[in-house]
Amino acid sequence: VAYMGVVGSFPFNSFLSSVLSCIGSAVLAVCLRIQVNKDNKEFKDLPPERAFADFVLCNLVLHLVIMNFLG
Amino acid sequence: PRPAPRADETLAQIPPPRPPMAAAASTMLESLPAPLLRALRLKTKQQELLLRVSALALIYVLAFAVRLFSVLRYESMIHEFDPYFNYRTTLYLTEHGYSEFWNWFDHESWYPLGRVVGGTLFPGLMVTAALLHRLLRALSLAVHIREVCVLTAPFFAANTTLVAYAFGREIWDSGAGLVAAALIAVCPGYISRSVAGSYDNEGVAIFALLLTFYLFVRAVNTGSLAWSLAAAFGYFYMVSAWGGYVFIINLLPLYVLVLLVTGRYSQRLYVAYNCTYVLGMLLGMQIRFVGFQHVQSGEHMAAMGVFFLLQVFFFLDWVKYMLNDVKLFKSFLRITLTCVISVGTLALGIGTASGYISPWTGRFYSLLDPTYAKDHIPIIASVSEHQPTAWSSFMFDFHILLFLFPAGLYFCFKRLSDATIFIVMYGLTSMYFAGVMVRLILVAAPAVCLISAIAVSATIKNLTTLIRSKSKSPQTTGKTTGSKAAAKGAVDQPLPFQHNVAVALLLGAFYLLSRYAIHCTWVTSEAYSSPSIVLSARGHNGGRVIFDDYREAYYWLRQNTPTDAKIMSWWDYGYQITAMGNRTVIVDNNTWNNTHIATVGRAMSSYEDEAYEIMQSLDVNYVLVVFGGVTGYSSDDINKFLWMVRIGGGVFPVIKEPDYLVNGEYRVDKGASPKMLNCLMYKLCYYRFGELTTEYGKPPGYDRVRGVEIGNKDIKLEYLEEAFTTSNWIVRIYKVKPPKNRS
Numbered sequence: 059v060a061y062m063g064v065v066g067s068f069p070f071n072s073f074l075s076s077v078l079s080c081i082g083s084a085v086l087a088v089c090l091r092i093q094v095n096k097d098n099k100e101f102k103d104l105p106p107e108r109a110f111a112d113f114v115l116c117n118l119v120l121h122l123v124i125m126n127f128l129g
Numbered sequence: 130p131r132p133a134p135r136a137d138e139t140l141a142q143i144p145p146p147r148p149p150m151a152a153a154a155s156t157m158l159e160s161l162p163a164p165l166l167r168a169l170r171l172k173t174k175q176q177e178l179l180l181r182v183s184a185l186a187l188i189y190v191l192a193f194a195v196r197l198f199s200v201l202r203y204e205s206m207i208h209e210f211d212p213y214f215n216y217r218t219t220l221y222l223t224e225h226g227y228s229e230f231w232n233w234f235d236h237e238s239w240y241p242l243g244r245v246v247g248g249t250l251f252p253g254l255m256v257t258a259a260l261l262h263r264l265l266r267a268l269s270l271a272v273h274i275r276e277v278c279v280l281t282a283p284f285f286a287a288n289t290t291l292v293a294y295a296f297g298r299e300i301w302d303s304g305a306g307l308v309a310a311a312l313i314a315v316c317p318g319y320i321s322r323s324v325a326g327s328y329d330n331e332g333v334a335i336f337a338l339l340l341t342f343y344l345f346v347r348a349v350n351t352g353s354l355a356w357s358l359a360a361a362f363g364y365f366y367m368v369s370a371w372g373g374y375v376f377i378i379n380l381l382p383l384y385v386l387v388l389l390v391t392g393r394y395s396q397r398l399y400v401a402y403n404c405t406y407v408l409g410m411l412l413g414m415q416i417r418f419v420g421f422q423h424v425q426s427g428e429h430m431a432a433m434g435v436f437f438l439l440q441v442f443f444f445l446d447w448v449k450y451m452l453n454d455v456k457l458f459k460s461f462l463r464i465t466l467t468c469v470i471s472v473g474t475l476a477l478g479i480g481t482a483s484g485y486i487s488p489w490t491g492r493f494y495s496l497l498d499p500t501y502a503k504d505h506i507p508i509i510a511s512v513s514e515h516q517p518t519a520w521s522s523f524m525f526d527f528h529i530l531l532f533l534f535p536a537g538l539y540f541c542f543k544r545l546s547d548a549t550i551f552i553v554m555y556g557l558t559s560m561y562f563a564g565v566m567v568r569l570i571l572v573a574a575p576a577v578c579l580i581s582a583i584a585v586s587a588t589i590k591n592l593t594t595l596i597r598s599k600s601k602s603p604q605t606t607g608k609t610t611g612s613k614a615a616a617k618g619a620v621d622q623p624l625p626f627q628h629n630v631a632v633a634l635l636l637g638a639f640y641l642l643s644r645y646a647i648h649c650t651w652v653t654s655e656a657y658s659s660p661s662i663v664l665s666a667r668g669h670n671g672g673r674v675i676f677d678d679y680r681e682a683y684y685w686l687r688q689n690t691p692t693d694a695k696i697m698s699w700w701d702y703g704y705q706i707t708a709m710g711n712r713t714v715i716v717d718n719n720t721w722n723n724t725h726i727a728t729v730g731r732a733m734s735s736y737e738d739e740a741y742e743i744m745q746s747l748d749v750n751y752v753l754v755v756f757g758g759v760t761g762y763s764s765d766d767i768n769k770f771l772w773m774v775r776i777g778g779g780v781f782p783v784i785k786e787p788d789y790l791v792n793g794e795y796r797v798d799k800g801a802s803p804k805m806l807n808c809l810m811y812k813l814c815y816y817r818f819g820e821l822t823t824e825y826g827k828p829p830g831y832d833r834v835r836g837v838e839i840g841n842k843d844i845k846l847e848y849l850e851e852a853f854t855t856s857n858w859i860v861r862i863y864k865v866k867p868p869k870n871r872s
Contacts, residue, residue: 074414074421075411078410078411081407082408085404086354086404088403088443089399089403089404090354092396092400093352093354104352104353108353112353112355112358115354116354116357116358116404119358120407120408120411123411123412123415124411127414
């Protein structure tokens with residue numbers, strides 16, 4: 059991000075895709091941790107395997123779109 | 130066939146196998162005499178499943194069939210103006226393949242500017258139709274792409290009923306889902322834009338809208354990443370289909386905000402919104418037309434703001450969980466909140482002031498401030514679909530749903546949950562926007578149907594429970610499962626006429642719903658099934674007379690003009706001319722370049738010699754005008770003329786609107802202003818009309834639309850000559866003469 063700030067954001071879609079990739083991965087990781095945490099009463103009946111499978115699927119889609127967007 | 134009332138009645142009597150909400154389920158179960166029905170419960174479940182599936186199948190077929198009136202009456206063709214462009218692009222897509230389509234530069238419209246089609250349209254509809262076409266071809270059903278295009282909208286309307294069923298089941302229970310599906314299958318507000326032949330973006334967009342909302346509500350209810358991913362895909366489909374996706378990207382953050390404010394923050398919400406927003410935004414930016422608007426345009430900033438707000442909430446929640454000290458947490462809370470709010474407003478302020486975040490575009494700003502368009506952007510104000518809605522339109526499009534809507538709101542408030550809050554918000558916001566613009570009744574239709582379905586289903590369920598409990602009361606008193614059943618039995622006894630009143634009310638509801646179905650079918654048949662390109666009227670003997678003038682003119686153009694001829698006409702007809710006449714036009718319905726349209730407007734409203742100079746500069750070969758004076762067709766160019774003046778005058782101050790009016794009145798007879806009597810549009814429309822007798826007993830040159838005898842009958846054209854006039858004088862084409870050899 060600092061690099062882009064210095065050079066300028068000419069290939070804006072590359073910049074955007076990298077920023078969103080970071081944010082997206084972070085968000086998905088947080089969601090996974092929420093879902094797997096045994097202390098959370100709202101996710102009691104969600105088996106952790108299912109949570110992990112969802113996480114993997116979402117990451118797959120995220121990275122596919124990022125790769126398409128990088129140009 | 131009217132499956133809707135019968136389905137409500139029978140289904141409400143049988144308990145659904147999936148208990149929707151704990152409280153409702155327990156009351157239902159307690160009202161059953163346990164030993165008697167437990168043996169039959171399996172059979173009831175199967176019966177109920179059969180009834181549900183068959184009702185849904187009938188609703189699906191009904192939704193498809195009710196939209197086929199115009200195909201049966203006229204022929205299978207594309208209606209209106211915009212769908213012709215969509216049809217042309219779909220044709221191009223099927224012939225040339227996907228990468229050619231994505232990079233297509235169209236030089237046949239907006240001469241001499243051309244149009245980057247790949248980057249300025251929403252590809253969802255075309256890609257869907259092309260995929261359907263390919264699928265049918267793969268099944269070796271050789272259909273022409275036009276048939277697929279004509280029937281795409283009814284097909285997707287039928288799919289929308291299925292989504293409405295699922296959504297209703299998510300919000301309330303399966304009974305409400307069925308009623309919602311039945312209501313939306315015939316709702317005129319939706320039929321108006323999804324009739325067979327209306328090959329327009331809204332046909333698939335409403336399906337995508339409802340699908341996205343359903344998937345998001347399901348994600349919030351379950352908190353699973355998989356449903357959020359599905360919601361993001363639904364949003365991607367919506368972005369690819371229609372510009373109205375801005376409604377979704379603003380309603381979702383508004384909904385999250387309302388949930389936060391009412392104290393319903395939960396981690397399911399966090400998971401659902403985050404995943405949907407990030408993935409949806411990324412997917413949305415893949416469409417070239419949308420581009421980077423998700424991070425740069427003011428209309429999308431609400432979503433981003435709420436995204437950051439959610440992070441803050443989550444952070445605070447986590448800190449509260451870590452810290453055990455309440456006082457410390459409170460001070461921490463105060464510091465964080467002030468910090469966050471100041472940073473947020475600063476960022477927003479800098480962004481808007483420096484112009485990085487573009488302000489709300491005129492199209493959407495006029496939704497918030499309805500008077501904006503009339504003063505500043507006349508071209509938006511001139512579209513008839515953008516006018517504010519009259520009460521009669523509401524009644525016409527919604528019928529009984531209008532008063533079932535508040536009733537449904539009441540029921541939603543009685544049983545508030547995350548899902549019902551969503552549907553209430555969707556309903557209220559879409560009704561507000563439907564009041565601002567007629568076209569947006571379409572967006573409000575699913576919300577109104579769903580909420581009314583809740584009202585209908587809850588009322589009928591209560592009524593039938595009353596009927597059933599009264600008839601089975603000797604058995605309920607025998608079983609004392611909980612205090613609720615005993616209390617109910619105790620309360621029910623003293624009211625003597627309850628059974629009869631309940632039956633009477635049920636019959637009343639049945640009657641209302643059947644009247645609704647009749648009204649909807651009548652509305653569809655009379656009002657919404659006319660392809661605007663073919664007009665029909667009743668002759669003297671009552672038989673139907675068909676005016677096919679538009680197509681006659683376009684085919685004349687196609688066959689009798691050189692292939693590089695350029696046609697000037699008002700922008701309404703541009704798409705049709707390029708699609709059917711296959712010639713280059715100067716301006717068309719995309720209306721992206723206001724100055725170009727204003728140039729055409731100026732040419733139409735100037736004297737013939739000034740107009741000739743403008744036409745020479747644009748290389749115009751033919752001019753096309755639409756004239757309804759002979760047939761009484763009222764949406765012709767003379768009636769639209771004042772808009773041409775206003776739009777032209779908006780860019781070129783030479784054209785002044787008062788020049789064409791007499792005392793503020795728009796006239797075409799002898800008392801009209803001299804500028805009006807000699808402008809190009811007047812001359813082209815009324816050329817040789819002064820010799821024609823249109824009505825028995827009236828003087829020649831009697832204009833049947835305006836109801837007056839025209840003022841200037843002796844028209845001579847110097848720079849143009851008449852090329853073609855259709856058989857009912859509706860479309861008139863003139864050839865522009867080349868400049869004289871000696872000046």
